[in-house]
Amino acid sequence: GESVGLHLPTLSVQEGDNSIINCAYSNSASDYFIWYKQESGKGPQFIIDIRSNMDKRQGQRVTVLLNKTVKHLSLQIAATQPGDSAVYFCAENNPPRGSTLGRLYFGRGTQLTVWP
Amino acid sequence: NAGVTQTPKFQVLKTGQSMTLQCAQDMNHNSMYWYRQDPGMGLRLIYYSASEGTTDKGEVPNGYNVSRLNKREFSLRLESAAPSQTSVYFCASSAAGTSGGYEQFFGPGTRLTVL
Numbered sequence: 001g002e003s004v005g006l007h008l009p010t011l012s013v014q015e016g017d018n019s020i021i022n023c024a025y026s027n028s029a030s031d032y033f034i035w036y037k038q039e040s041g042k043g044p045q046f047i048i049d050i051r052s053n054m055d056k057r058q059g060q061r062v063t064v065l066l067n068k069t070v071k072h073l074s075l076q077i078a079a080t081q082p083g084d085s086a087v088y089f090c091a092e093n094n095p096p097r098g099s100t101l102g103r104l105y106f107g108r109g110t111q112l113t114v115w116p
Numbered sequence: 117n118a119g120v121t122q123t124p125k126f127q128v129l130k131t132g133q134s135m136t137l138q139c140a141q142d143m144n145h146n147s148m149y150w151y152r153q154d155p156g157m158g159l160r161l162i163y164y165s166a167s168e169g170t171t172d173k174g175e176v177p178n179g180y181n182v183s184r185l186n187k188r189e190f191s192l193r194l195e196s197a198a199p200s201q202t203s204v205y206f207c208a209s210s211a212a213g214t215s216g217g218y219e220q221f222f223g224p225g226t227r228l229t230v231l
Binding site for chain 2: 009032034036041042043044045046049073089091093103104106108109
């Protein structure tokens with residue numbers, strides 16, 4: 001299957017700083033990418049997504065950048081808060097040929113810790 | 117709107133026992149998924165159902181069976197539990213691209229321990 005990996009398993013930042021979480025993907029045919037946040041004991045929660053025809057997408061305090069040339073995805077969190085502490089997963093969508101099925105492949109995740 | 121619900125939240129089984137994990141969604145989504153998550157790992161797809169009446173294997177289907185009971189419900193069955201199936205199981209659903217994205221909505225998970 002396809003693999004989605006993360007460069008760093010852990011990231012520690014000071015409250016108020018900006019955080020950047022990186023992700024590498026291997027399948028150039030993937031057409032959609034998504035970031036999830038998972039707090040301890042909970043299911044993954046959608047943060048932001050981006051289609052392969054875009055380079056950048058912004059949400060509230062979050063920005064996702066997609067570099068298809070090097071197959072790299074990043075999540076930027078502005079003014080990181082203690083409530084942002086969680087594991088962050090990137091995932092890519094690579095549907096079976098001829099299908100519109102949303103079939104996501106997840107990376108292993110990055111643990112973000114925010115210090116006061 | 118409850119989103120995706122899963123039962124039970126916790127379960128302890130002995131090796132060889134069977135059980136069914138239940139999942140339901142109230143978002144009228146076509147596609148539903150079962151994942152497992154092991155420590156330090158991302159989510160791995162066990163089975164999925166693109167639409168009511170269809171099911172397909174994911175990355176790690178061995179030891180599991182599924183039933184798409186209707187559009188709302190998708191159950192996962194362990195016929196003979198093994199310690200290697202100790203994990204956290206997540207159910208998810210998706211509109212599968214029909215509403216602009218492939219975003220999957222996740223349930224709270226079932227924490228299963230097999231002794």
